[in-house]
Amino acid sequence: MSDQRAEVPFSPPRWLIPWITRAQVWIYERSNGRYGSVAAGMPHLLLRTVGRRSGRESTVCLPYWRDPQGARVVVASYGGGPRNPAWFHNLADRVANPNVAVRDRDRVFRARADVLDGSERESIWERLGSDRPFYARYQEMTPRRIPLVRLVEEASG
DSSP, X not given: OOOOOOOOSOOOOGGGHHHHHHHHHHHXXXXXXXXXXXXXXXXXXXXXXXXXXXXXXXXXXXXXXXXXXXXXXXXXXXXXOSSOOHHHHHHHOTTTOSSEEEEETTEEEEEEEEEOOHHHHHHHHHHHHHHOTHHHHHHHTOSSOOOEEEEEEOOOO
């Protein structure tokens, strides 16, 4: 696995995160992933979920990290906020979102979103944290345990 170390230069205030995300999604989609797919030294993807209550599709732009098997892992940190981000609640609802749509640059695919738990989560958290220490700071800012989600590509066809 190539070097995945990254450090964010600053953490935006939480009220600004939804605005930044909307702008990132807009740029990413209109440039076919040429712009917005890398920010703060980290690869980013677009994750499309279906609202568990509204039924509406929603897309967010998220940094990801590759686990030892090469699967993409996203972190529901919300900048260390007190609650999980809406996209996490949507994909954790297996009825509303048995699969999610992922765009990594110009490649679009379906994925199963597996919320990591137990020793597997702890192992990934430790590895990810050594590459991206700002996540430990986010964890210190909130009493909730920040979720990790592995996006497992589904075979097409």
